[in-house]
Amino acid sequence: MTTNSNSKKLVLVTGGSGFIAVHCILQLLEAGYQVRTTVRSLTREPDVRAMLKEGGFEAGDRLSFIVAELGSDANWIEAITGCTYVLHVASPTPLNQYEHEDEMIIPAREGVLRVLRIARKSGVKRVVLTSAVGAIVYGHKPQTIPFTEKDWTITTGDVPAYQKSKTLAERAAWDFIEREGDGLELSVVNPVGVLGPVLGPDYSHSIHFLKSMMEGKMPGCPKVNSSYVDVRDVADLHLRVMTEPAAKGQRFIATAGESIWMVDIAKILKQNMSALANKVNAKELPNTLVRIAALTNPVAKAIIPFLGKVMNTTNKKAVSMLGWSPRSTEEAITATAESLIRLGIVK
Template sequence: MNTHSNSEKLVLVTGGSGFIAVHCILQLLEAGYQVRATLRDPDREAEVRDMLREGGYEAGERLHFIQADLSSDANWPEAVSGCTYVLHVASPTPIRDYKHEDEMIIPAREGVLRVLRAARDAGVKRVVLTSAIGAIVYGHPKQTAPYDETTWTNLTGKAPAYQKSKTLAEKAAWAFIEKEGKGLELTAINPVAVMGPVLGADYSHSIHLVKNLLTGKMAGCPKINSGFVDVRDVADLHLRAMTHPAAKGERFIATAGESIWLVGIAKILKEHLGDAAHKVHVKELPNTLLRIAALKDPTIKGVIPLLGMIMNVTSAKAIRLLGWQPRSTEEAVLATAESLIRLHLLDQ
């Protein structure tokens, strides 16, 4: 990649302390860009720089931070000022004990629109939105054919609140571009469960699956099916989507390959990690057992609609149009486990 031509370009990354965001910052810096990152808490700058060091990069003066929150208008004009591109990675995290789904839906939708308005007004060329597979696969009759980017989650079906929030936020983004974008370009990335090397204590909720298996916290695996993808490949897809002409106005699913059952993840850990995986339980839990447990545990209740559902999706579009080449599911899972072990995060 020609880093010289990139050195004059400034890219804003929202939610700069997040798992995907830090990997995006890492790859942007390696590609020669100037980077500005938003943080809700400015005191986390040192933590982000430490994570980048863990990833092998000393950011120095090419990375700057600005305080901004998706729930407030403050500082967004300053955050996007002078930027050629915006990677809008920040998203409200799932709330466990919400009283109404609007507690997740409204902040997600309003946050996206806040960033898009600021980007449009500042003359940004393109925004890459980190959406989710949750905006594609929920609320449909069971199917074995892989879902692709033409599908949207059916909000009249049994879509969980977090997935509804991702769907409505992405739909609001596309509607804004169509009606009020004034030439601002948009691309959406829809990752499956994101794995890969953890660089610090701030990592995505998908990582807890591997952590809970390695620590023995999961006495077995619910019959849940998911695709998995390495965070390094998700970041790579963001950068490709940011500059590639064919990415304008498109959404791209990010998955390493075919979806697998959770017991398959347990088997990967057991087969490759030796003693480090001695607490991993390679057995599938009966659905009836989980339904009983869900009566008392809201976290388990949230996964009940997913039991037995095939969540297979395809990344053929990203591979064909953008030349994207993801690592395998096995490599992504093992990189997750090895980093958790190396950074002593299993006992935290």
């Protein structure tokens, strides 16, 4: 695909100040597209431009900003009109304090449906929805075989509100396309824990725990198993999914490979960052200790359902169908740590 043909195409990226969104904008600009992005306030424009500059790109007038929020109709028609593609990356941030899970579920679901309705009316070719592995791996009995795109989180079980919101929003999107899509194409990317180069103050939840590890704020590693992926590869997958005809009506897990235990992350940091990781505690915490801590500590309490569970996923579909070739988990972990130190986020 040549840059020249892309220069006439406008792509909307929702939630432009977010970690994945900024990397998507960066790669779209590098591929020659015109980009429009939604933000909650235009005061975020300098932050987004600064993050892109940190990523090596001066966006200039090929990037424009518009204020639009998931919970409101305002400006969405203006945001989507004229776009060939929409990357719907925005999602309500996980709330630590909420009265009812609907505070996360309703905005996520209604936000997706609003974007799809207007995209259909505006003649958008394809919407790529950023869902999450949270819409795939929760509520199942323990299993050793990797989860695939055919799996769905069982929301009737004890599923955290954020993951439930991701599942129900994605379900609603597929239902909408089936019932009233009227030719609008939908594809979905389901990232696992997102790591990789931080470009500024906005970064993923997965990076917060890595930051805590490096700052010596974690007394050890709970026996928690997760899969990870580099944000640059997540953005690359969004672009592939956006234009590949075979990706229409498909969902793709974005994962670097095999899941690993938290203690493995600590060991990688110690090995690759040497003295810069001297505060990292690479000993595994007994489950009983985590359960005791959970009585008074909300962070420990949130971990309890995952203790000892293997949460493995596979990237075979994205690799075979789209030629996607992600960096290793070790590279993603190291790139994250290096960027946190370079930007002074970890002192």
